[in-house]
Amino acid sequence: MTQYLVRRLLQFIPVLALTSLVAFALIRLIPGDPATVMLGPTAKPEQITALRAEMGLDQSIPQQYLVWLGRIATGNFGKSFINDFPVSQLILRRLPATLELALAALVVALLIGVPFGVIASIWRGRWPDHLITLFSSLAMGIPDFWLGVLLVLLFALRLNWLPSSGYTSIVQEPLNGLRFIILPSLTLGLYISAVFARFIKASLVEVMSQDYIRTARSKGLSERRVILRHAFKNAMIPMVTVFALQLGGLLGGVVITESIFDWPGLGRLLITSIQKRDYSIVQASIMIAVLFYLVINLAADLSYGLIDPRLRYRASRNRV
Amino acid sequence: MTALSRTEVVPNKPRAAPHPFRRFALRKNWTGWLAATILALLIFIAVAAPLIAPYDPLAMTPPEAFQAPSSAHPFGTDEFGRDILSRILYGTQVSVGTAAAVIVFAGLVGVLLGLLAGYLGGFVDAVIMRLLDTILAFPAILLALGLVAVLGQGVVNSTIAVSIVSVPTFARLIRATILQQREMEYVEAARMIGASELRIMTRTLLPNALPPLLVQVAINATWAVQLEAGLSFLGLGVKPPTPSWGQMLNISRGYLYRAPWYGLYPGISLMLLVLSLNILADSLQKYLARGRIR
Numbered sequence: 001m002t003q004y005l006v007r008r009l010l011q012f013i014p015v016l017a018l019t020s021l022v023a024f025a026l027i028r029l030i031p032g033d034p035a036t037v038m039l040g041p042t043a044k045p046e047q048i049t050a051l052r053a054e055m056g057l058d059q060s061i062p063q064q065y066l067v068w069l070g071r072i073a074t075g076n077f078g079k080s081f082i083n084d085f086p087v088s089q090l091i092l093r094r095l096p097a098t099l100e101l102a103l104a105a106l107v108v109a110l111l112i113g114v115p116f117g118v119i120a121s122i123w124r125g126r127w128p129d130h131l132i133t134l135f136s137s138l139a140m141g142i143p144d145f146w147l148g149v150l151l152v153l154l155f156a157l158r159l160n161w162l163p164s165s166g167y168t169s170i171v172q173e174p175l176n177g178l179r180f181i182i183l184p185s186l187t188l189g190l191y192i193s194a195v196f197a198r199f200i201k202a203s204l205v206e207v208m209s210q211d212y213i214r215t216a217r218s219k220g221l222s223e224r225r226v227i228l229r230h231a232f233k234n235a236m237i238p239m240v241t242v243f244a245l246q247l248g249g250l251l252g253g254v255v256i257t258e259s260i261f262d263w264p265g266l267g268r269l270l271i272t273s274i275q276k277r278d279y280s281i282v283q284a285s286i287m288i289a290v291l292f293y294l295v296i297n298l299a300a301d302l303s304y305g306l307i308d309p310r311l312r313y314r315a316s317r318n319r320v
Numbered sequence: 321m322t323a324l325s326r327t328e329v330v331p332n333k334p335r336a337a338p339h340p341f342r343r344f345a346l347r348k349n350w351t352g353w354l355a356a357t358i359l360a361l362l363i364f365i366a367v368a369a370p371l372i373a374p375y376d377p378l379a380m381t382p383p384e385a386f387q388a389p390s391s392a393h394p395f396g397t398d399e400f401g402r403d404i405l406s407r408i409l410y411g412t413q414v415s416v417g418t419a420a421a422v423i424v425f426a427g428l429v430g431v432l433l434g435l436l437a438g439y440l441g442g443f444v445d446a447v448i449m450r451l452l453d454t455i456l457a458f459p460a461i462l463l464a465l466g467l468v469a470v471l472g473q474g475v476v477n478s479t480i481a482v483s484i485v486s487v488p489t490f491a492r493l494i495r496a497t498i499l500q501q502r503e504m505e506y507v508e509a510a511r512m513i514g515a516s517e518l519r520i521m522t523r524t525l526l527p528n529a530l531p532p533l534l535v536q537v538a539i540n541a542t543w544a545v546q547l548e549a550g551l552s553f554l555g556l557g558v559k560p561p562t563p564s565w566g567q568m569l570n571i572s573r574g575y576l577y578r579a580p581w582y583g584l585y586p587g588i589s590l591m592l593l594v595l596s597l598n599i600l601a602d603s604l605q606k607y608l609a610r611g612r613i614r
Contacts, residue, residue, distance in 0.1 A: 018454040022466070141595035143546055145553045145569055146587035152573075153580055164576070252461035256550055260573070270462075271554055274469045282469050289462050 008298055019290045020072070023283045024065050077284035082276055087284045091266065098265030100170055101188065101257065102250050104181050108189030109196055109246070116193070117200025122227065124205060132197060139194035144253060148187040148260035155183060165262040184261045188253045192246045199242050203235040210234075244300030248293045352603030355596040362593055365409055366416040375403035377410040377563050386579045395585045398568075399575060407563035408585055414552075414564040415545050415593060418479050422544040423537055425483040430490025431526075431533075437491065438498030439521050449495070452488040460485045464547055468556045475564075478557040482547045486540045493536050497529035531608050538601035545593055565590045 035051040036043065052058050059067070071078070077087035120132040156164035162179055170177030207213065208231055216230045217223075258267035266285065273281035365372065384401035387393055395404035437448040455463065467481035501507060502525070510524045551557035552566030560567065565586040572583030 014450050015454050015457045018451070019457065025470075137595065137598065141598055142591050143549060143587070143594065145550065145566070146583070146590060149569060149573055149576075149583045149587065153576060153583075157576055157580065248459060252459040255461060255465070256553065259554055270465065271556075274465060274556065277469075279469075282466065286458075286462065286466050289459065290457055293459060294457060 005302070008301070012294055012298075015294065016291070019287065020069060021065075023286050024068055072284075072287060077287075078280045081278045081280055087280050090269065090281065091284060091288065094264060094266045094269045096169065096171070097167055097263060098254055098258070098267065100177075100181065101184055101254060101263060101265060102247075104170075104185035105188035105192065105250060105253070105257075106247070108185045109192035112190070112193035113196025114200060116197035118204065118227070118232070120197065120201040121204035121208070124201075129201075132201075136194040136198050139190045142190075144187055144191060145256050145260060147190060148183070148257060151183045151186060152260075165260070167261075167263050184257050184263055187260065188250065188257045191253070192250075195242065195246060196239070199239065200235060203238055204231055207231045207235045240303050241300050244296050247296050251289050251293065349603050349607070351599050352607075355599035355603070358592060358596040359600060362412055362596075363416055366412040369409045369413055373403075373406040373409045375406040377402060377406040378561050379403075386575070386582075388579075389581060396579065396581050398579075398582060399571070404568075404582065404585060407568060408565065408589055411563045411565045411568065411586065411589070414475065414558055414562065415548060415590070418475070418482065418548040419541040419544040421479050422483045422486055423541055425479075426486035426540065427490055427533075427537065429483075430487045431494050431529075433487065434491035434494025434529075435498065435521055435526065438495035439502070439517075439525070445495075448491070452491055455485065456488050458485075460543065461547060461550055464551060465554075465556065468551060473556050473559060475558045475562070478548055478551045481551070482544050485547070486544060489536060489540060490533070493532060494526075494529050497532065498525050501525055501528050535601055535604045535608065538597055538604060542594055542597040542601065545590070545597065549590055 035048050035057055039047055039051060057064070075088055077091075079086055080090060116132045116135070120129045123129050152164045155162045162183055164183075166180055168177045168180050170181055204227075208227075213226060213231055216226045221230075254263075254265060255267035255270060257263065258265045259271055262268070269281060270285045272278075273285070379402060381397075381401035384393075384397050385399055387397040387401075389396045393403050393405065395408065398404055398407070433448050433452070437445040458466075463485050464478070464481040467484060468477055471477035471480065507520060507524055510520050515524065548557055549564070549566030549569075552564045553570045555567075555570060558564040558567055568586040569583050569590075572579070572586070575582055
């Protein structure tokens with residue numbers, strides 16, 4: 001296991017190295033000199049020279065890259081081009097909102113996806129299954145930005161039940177926060193719920209044909225007990241990978257959802273930074289997102305073995 | 321639709337005689353055919369937009385702004401009094417065109433890289449695959465956003481960005497097929513009768529990858545459409561006034577009270593395209609998995 005972990009962590013290195021190169025190149029690719037861009041057209045030459053020295057732009061490119069890499073490794077992402085705030089602070093301030101939204105979306109996805117998957121597998125080939133299949137196809141085909149607009153039209157404008165945009169921390173004001181988070185989390189979570197439903201159904205159907213299910217039934221257990229105690233647990237094992245993949249996909253989804261609902265999270269920060277050409281923030285966001293993505297995928301692979309002892313056994317025999 | 325997570329086609333187990341699309345029977349797979357028909361219709365609209373659009377999609381008549389759907393303007397008019405139906409018809413060009421360009425560009429580069437990696441192996445394989453893994457390590461929309469941030473806004477740049485994001489899935493599919501088939505007897509036979517390496521690669525090995533490649537094309541087209549629309553929705557894709565569905569959706573958000581119907585039609589069009597591509601990919605995949613639809 002340790003060996004495997006070390007090998008997987010080593011695989012991070014080339015990916016992160018390339019990512020950092022891309023992120024670094026980002027700033028060098030802007031037309032013009034970053035210092036001039038930052039200070040604007042009214043800057044005096046001495047100011048530009050001073051900033052160039054501060055940013056290390058007077059050194060050679062490989063030197064600059066190494067210095068930048070050293071800084072990033074210690075969590076120093078530099079300052080915003082626009083308002084001079086440290087980037088790490090700006091990102092930390094936005095992080096809670098994004099985490100709240102992502103967690104809420106996962107809750108929505110599980111609350112809808114799991115029961116739907118179980119129902120569809122129990123009544124396979126009958127109308128509940130067909131209805132749920134229809135739901136999944138629609139939920140997977142509807143673009144999230146349109147879903148968001150539709151939800152706002154219906155629940156905010158027509159019915160006036162929920163606010164159309166904005167944010168209140170659900171931690172500080174649970175009730176008010178809940179009103180704000182419902183529509184964004186539905187927008188973000190509906191697609192994932194469809195993926196979960198499909199996957200759980202397929203997985204359950206497969207498990208239900210196994211011998212141990214026949215054994216459980218022949219012991220005289222109720223069908224309910226067979227499904228919930230024997231089948232469900234085993235069907236959930238491969239879900240871990242799907243779950244992690246979707247978690248990674250959420251990263252992309254929050255960008256769009258936060259834009260629709262004016263949600264003050266990392267996604268909106270990234271978009272406004274791109275629009276305002278605040279490259280130090282874009283750089284930092286990309287590095288953090290990729291690291292997050294890599295860690296999630298690794299965690300998924302590892303948890304696989306933790307959940308299912310059979311895999312661990314096989315893995316150690318094959319010396320993976 | 322956090323849609324933008326990638327789906328990869330896993331090549332089927334090698335079969336003695338691959339029988340490509342022999343019996344894609346209509347009555348047994350009507351959803352697939354419906355999807356294909358809708359898709360064909362949308363492609364036709366993209367090509368024929370200038371002939372069938374009732375108005376110039378760019379012609380502004382401010383006094384006629386925000387007219388509700390009527391017989392003169394079946395989908396209503398937008399904030400500049402432009403005909404929404406015409407703009408949607410022209411918008412098909414952006415969505416379908418981007419998808420087509422992405423498939424051609426990413427398909428060519430991906431197939432080439434996959435062939436090289438799979439057939440040559442060793443160092444070349446390692447370099448190509450690490451590079452592609454890095455692209456896959458990014459969530460697609462973030463990578464596309466980053467690229468647009470560097471390249472600048474516009475339809476060409478967003479197409480380039482989406483293409484780059486799409487290359488790895490093609491390459492990995494081809495590589496997997498090649499690795500699977502390389503040691504098969506028929507390849508050996510081709511080598512014995514003196515076929516050149518190039519010929520083995522392109523004429524002997526590649527055709528085996530075509531059926532799963534077709535499914536991958538449908539899947540990649542789906543998210544090319546979604547990524548393009550997503551970028552335009554975020555204001556980083558097609559530049560106004562060129563009509564695109566994502567951008568129309570974005571603008572319509574500002575007028576939800578005045579013109580609630582505005583965002584309805586671009587959304588429906590987008591969903592129609594995405595759904596029909598999804599369904600087509602699904603039924604092609606089923607068809608290939610079973611040899612034919614049953």
